Amino acid sequence: MTEQATREGFPVLWVTPEAWVSVHTHLRDTVARPYTLLADLWGIDETARQHRVGQPASGVTLASHLISPQRNSDIRLKCACDADAPRAPTLTGVYPGADWYEREAWDMFGIRFDGRDSLRRILMSQDWQGHPLRKSHYARATEKDPFVMTRESFDVTEAANHLDPASLGLPMERDGVELMVLNFGPHHPSTHGVFRILLGLDGEEIVWAYPDIGYHHRGAEKMAERQTWHGFIPYTDRIDYLGGVISEMPYLLAVEQLCGIEVPARAQCIRVMLSEFFRITSHLLFYGTLARDTGAMSPVFYMFVDRERAYKVIQAITGARMHPAFFRIGGVAMDLPTGWDALVRDFLDWMPARLDDYERQAMNSELFRIRTQGVAQYGVETCLKYSATGPHLRAAGLAWDMRKLRPYSGYENYDFDVPTRTEGDCYARTWVRAQEMRESLKIIRQCLDYMPSGPIKADHPLAFPPPRANTLQDIETLIHHFSGTAYGTQVPIGEATGQVESARGFTQYSIISDGDGRSYRTRIRTPSFANLQPIAEVAPGMTVADFVIYLASIDHVMSDVDK
């Protein structure tokens, strides 16, 4: 076992494949205050990497990121694999949540996991050739022959993606009664995106559920490797398309950590304020659609009126609505416009009464309660088992919020609470988010009252784009701007991680710079991906009507699942 020197705030250890499982078991079971959360597991293709000083030889590296909620500390483990036929032992015996992550690593890197029954592709089509995140795999469609779909190729793809419950080991009958297989999604009004779940039904009771994802995969991690550091920012908005600027934050935190940029206080405050605005719009959409899924048709319309008001403010500040791409390396794109404070104050005065109203309409309604209380109940144990985070953990009783535990962008300066409940059912998850909106309003109020003055971008050579006034003076400053735009900022070699609490949970960007204008590897840990994993365990025993509410209470965004 060797330790890798990084500028990360946590140890990064290289483990041999033989010790891979036992080290994880030790960290999970034996140590005091154990590392119970497998936050992420991913691969790194090392074959094209120039700068690996002090790291063991490796063709494809398998990395895992563990978190101990009690210690509030992380540890990252890496395992070197062969470049041509990478193999590693499976972690599913230690962390059941590793299941989907290992399937993803197989899908993207071709890593085979010993000790597992089968590895089914999870994001790509079943008949895909090659493993997309390998450096040898093409990134652009123009790098290969034109795509032609024939009747034959269509049939082959259709056949390859057919899900046969029997071949997945799912029972076709229970107590002698034949089960009805229901294809729930991917085009179903209540899956909240292109999400497919195969349900085995006895009457209306779910006997088993098999979630199938990948219908929204766009290869965001691959795109990160061909965009400049700066050019990837708009893509991060679209990973969690309801979170807006929230997912720009972890990416930039990581890049700025590599560059050694200190973001000025005003920019930090603007970032926090906008993030909280997006948390509110995202939670409002969740709140409304969950109420809609219980059959209450009105709240969602009221909430769209509120969202419109929030977007008015966001639009005035950023110029865009859902995906502003507003944060920049070292700060934000523009200063706040004249009159922004009046707009924000309007919104702050408007919202609380509306939230009270929703409490009466939804949370306190008897029919809403009987539809959500006790439905899809699971505790901290199950959440950690499948790496589910965010409101899932907080509704089950664990006050786990990155903004409090590891304050970033100045969150330590704000006075706000982390709402928790203990039931862990659909009602608790709704309640937690409803309260979080009030906390977000509190934070925005503090941003409004104490907005610092000063620059909105760091005075640092790597901050990008550089201030306009500094770029048009002479050929030196002009060429700096030009090359930064054309080839990308030269982010220093190294590895860095940015972690935030998004509206959906724990979001982490782990980036590697090889000294290029582009990222060598950008790993995106999205909360929705993990939050869907408990479905197979939680769904059995529910009715279809309850299942729809459970899905709504997960509050997943399919692009956040499939990346």
Next chain:
Amino acid sequence: MSIAVAIILSVILIMALLVAAGVFTWVERRGLGFLQERLGPNRVGPFGFLQWVADTVKLLTKEDEVPPGGDAITFRLAPALAAIPVLAGFGVVAFGPGLSLAALDMGVIFILAMLALTVYAMVLGAWASHNRYALLGGLRAAAQMLSYEAFFGLSLMGVVMLAGSLSLGQIVEAQSGVWFFILQPVGCALFLLAGIAAAHRLPFDLQESEQDLVAGFMTEYSGMSFALFFLGEYLAVILVSALAVTLFFGGWLGPILPGPIWFGLKVGALALAFIWIRAILPRPRYDQLVGFAWKWGLPLALINLLLTGALVVLIGGRPG
């Protein structure tokens, strides 16, 4: 009444009802829009009033397909079964003193029977669709029908006892002193609850439940077949409102204005209440609805019936 006159009057009534149902869809959409801080359809004609005409034309010209594997004859028959019984039910409704197409002695029972028939439309439509969502919707329709029918009929028996008749006209006349919703508050509440279920409206539209079952029993329906189900639902709302007005709210009785106008106003007000309820309430799970029907609805209706019967016997005759 000669047969020719009866036919002409029937046609006029059916036409009027079809228009009323069309207008009602517009009222509902504008009403929901008003309740939900949005506009609703406001483009076609003044205040969007002609939207229902445009929708009718659209639905008539849309392709109307039988899904592969479906049972074509049953599939076509089901939508007709959804609309025809409800239209027939209007035949006995008393719009004013002596103003009904057929003044049946058993008018109340006839309407209940016609409303109950619509469940066949759902079950058959679901079965013929060869679709699993539709099948689940059909199952729910049957389960729901069994549970609310049990107290639907019983809830209005108190009124029948008080009026001493099953004829709609005579029930209205029995209310000239006091409307029955004052004498029968429990019966009235239970009747309206079951009425929502009988008209398959939110919160009791479990067989359709677009959140979990896509569109339930009518998932596969399009064009005019779909429109007939739709029509049946809206007509059922009006029929249930008409029945409720007749049984509990004094029918055509009212000062100054002529009887039919009063009747229309009351039915309209109740139908608006249907829209209002739809706008504000979530939907219970179907086993919760079935549980409520058997554990609360039926016992309450029986107790109500028992007490009313005892009172009628004690006082010795019907009041009013």
